[in-house]
Amino acid sequence: MADRRIFALAFVFLLPALITGEEPAESGGTYYIERSGEEERFVQRLVWEKDDYVYRYEITIEKQNSSGEYAEIHREFRTENFIDVSLNPGSYRYRIEVYNLLNRPAGISAWIPFRVFPALQPELYSFSQEFAPAGTADPPVEIVLYGMNLVEGAEVWFLPADGELTPPGFFPAGESARLVFKRLAPGPYRVYVRNPGGLESSLEISVRAPAAPSVPGVAPKLLGVFVSAEYAPLVPLSGYLFDPFDRALSPLGFSLRISAAPLKRSWGDLGLELAPSWNMLNSDDVTIHRESLRLNGLYQRWFLKQTMALIFRAGVGVNFVQGTNDHNFTSIFTWMFSAGGGISFRWFIPAVHNARRAERTLYLEAGVEYSRLFARDAPADYLKPGLGLGARF
Numbered sequence: 001m002a003d004r005r006i007f008a009l010a011f012v013f014l015l016p017a018l019i020t021g022e023e024p025a026e027s028g029g030t031y032y033i034e035r036s037g038e039e040e041r042f043v044q045r046l047v048w049e050k051d052d053y054v055y056r057y058e059i060t061i062e063k064q065n066s067s068g069e070y071a072e073i074h075r076e077f078r079t080e081n082f083i084d085v086s087l088n089p090g091s092y093r094y095r096i097e098v099y100n101l102l103n104r105p106a107g108i109s110a111w112i113p114f115r116v117f118p119a120l121q122p123e124l125y126s127f128s129q130e131f132a133p134a135g136t137a138d139p140p141v142e143i144v145l146y147g148m149n150l151v152e153g154a155e156v157w158f159l160p161a162d163g164e165l166t167p168p169g170f171f172p173a174g175e176s177a178r179l180v181f182k183r184l185a186p187g188p189y190r191v192y193v194r195n196p197g198g199l200e201s202s203l204e205i206s207v208r209a210p211a212a213p214s215v216p217g218v219a220p221k222l223l224g225v226f227v228s229a230e231y232a233p234l235v236p237l238s239g240y241l242f243d244p245f246d247r248a249l250s251p252l253g254f255s256l257r258i259s260a261a262p263l264k265r266s267w268g269d270l271g272l273e274l275a276p277s278w279n280m281l282n283s284d285d286v287t288i289h290r291e292s293l294r295l296n297g298l299y300q301r302w303f304l305k306q307t308m309a310l311i312f313r314a315g316v317g318v319n320f321v322q323g324t325n326d327h328n329f330t331s332i333f334t335w336m337f338s339a340g341g342g343i344s345f346r347w348f349i350p351a352v353h354n355a356r357r358a359e360r361t362l363y364l365e366a367g368v369e370y371s372r373l374f375a376r377d378a379p380a381d382y383l384k385p386g387l388g389l390g391a392r393f
Contacts, residue, residue: 043084044116046094050081054098054106059083062111064091089118120149122193124203126306141184141207143167145191146306150177155194160187173266175302224262226346228365228390230255234279234290239373239380241288241321242281253279255386257365261300269300273313277384288323292338307348311367314341319373336376342369344386361392 046059057078062070070093076083093111100106130142150172156179158167169180177193186209194200232255236242254277261271273296281288294317301310322333344367366387373380 043086045082045084047082048096051098053101055079055101055103056099057081058097058099059094060097061085061087061092061094063087064093087116089116091115117196120151120195121199122150122154122195122201123148124191124193124201127191127203127205129208141181143179143181143184143191143205143207145177145179145193145203146175147177147193147201147203148175149195150174150193151195153196156192158184158189158191160185160189224260225393226257226259226363226390227393228257228363228388230257230365230386230388232277232279232384232386232388234281235383235385236281237381237383239375239382240378241373241375241380242382250279250281252282253277253384255384255388257388257390259296259298261298267301269298269302271298271300272296273298273315275315275317279384286323286325288321290319290321292317292319294338296341307350309346311344311346311365312341313344313369315339317371334376337374338371339374340369340371342384343367346390348392363390363392364388365390 048057059074059076059078060072061074063073064070074085091113092115093113095109095111097108098106124145124147126146128144128146130144151174152172154170154172154177156167156170156177167179167181169178171178171180179191184207186207188204188206190202190204192200192202232253234250234253236250255275256277257273257275259271259273261269263270275292275294275296277292277294279290281290294315296313296315299312302308303310317338318335319338320333320335322331324331344365346363346365348361348363364387366385368383368385370383371381373382
């Protein structure tokens with residue numbers, strides 16, 4: 001009985017530190033919720049191998065700090081082969097020292113590292129279904145889920161009327177996730193997503209059969225090209241070019257935007273934009289027309305169930321300026337380069353959508369741009385707010 005022995009330890013689970021639930025775990029579970037009034041505390045259970053010849057256990061838990069060093073945060077004697085703790089997310093290690101029936105130290109384990117991850121509540125808002133090009137043999141079925149907190153390591157499964165399906169391919173990207181099936185029968189399903197830690201969300205979807213070959217009257221697949229027309233007045237900031245107008249708002253101005261963002265990433269979409277514009281500045285005796293053609297690089301980020309996008313743009317352009325002075329009967333014509341950037345918000349109108357792909361097509365866009373004209377004598381700066389209506393093709 002008094003033999004010194006090292007007992008094997010078995011760490012049973014790694015669970016997130018923040019989790020919600022209504023019912024405590026059953027006997028032998030790995031967590032439960034403690035409630036005190038309106039406050040809730042998630043309690044984790046560490047379990048190790050039991051030995052009948054052990055009088056008690058001493059468990060020591062240490063947490064790793066930002067410099068990589070460990071510091072003790074908990075030490076406790078237990079007669080049971082488990083301990084209940086409430087740990088914040090982070091990296092930890094623990095070890096167990098056992099005491100024999102004479103209450104003398106009989107062995108100590110090595111340090112066993114583990115991590116506690118923050119639990120994230122997944123949310124599912126909507127979905128879309130991708131179709132392979134017409135004529136493709138045995139095309140896979142791709143379902144794109146839209147929501148929040150869709151993370152790597154989540155469990156995903158479908159519940160049709162006659163059983164359960166697990167997609168062979170799951171590619172999460174935070175606010176969306178792509179599911180790939182080799183085959184998936186058309187019909188209604190409920191899709192479930194469960195993040196590490198047990199928090200889950202579900203959504204009713206309806207899988208459609210692939211469309212028949214192209215026939216007249218069938219809506220084509222959207223290409224992701226955005227075209228909009230904007231009312232865009234000009235607000236002079238500095239420069240001799242704007243001196244005759246006292247740097248006041250010039251209300252006559254219009255812009256056209258043609259853009260596409262084909263590079264899709266989890267952190268946003270990248271693309272290009274071509275933006276011609278026209279403005280007229282007018283005072284008592286001076287009139288100037290400015291035509292511009294600008295090429296912008298775009299960064300686009302989607303929000304709110306794919307109904308709103310935040311867009312950053314920056315680029316260069318060429319400007320043609322022509323004007324007349326009624327006071328001395330002179331006229332000018334010149335051209336100059338420009339550079340600048342801007343930001344805008346794009347909101348898709350819910351009532352207008354593409355019937356085949358359930359994608360909203362008509363949108364409103366509002367934003368502002370800053371530009372600097374590199375004039376030969378002196379540069380000029382201006383702002384150009386814009387409000388427009390556009391469509392996705």
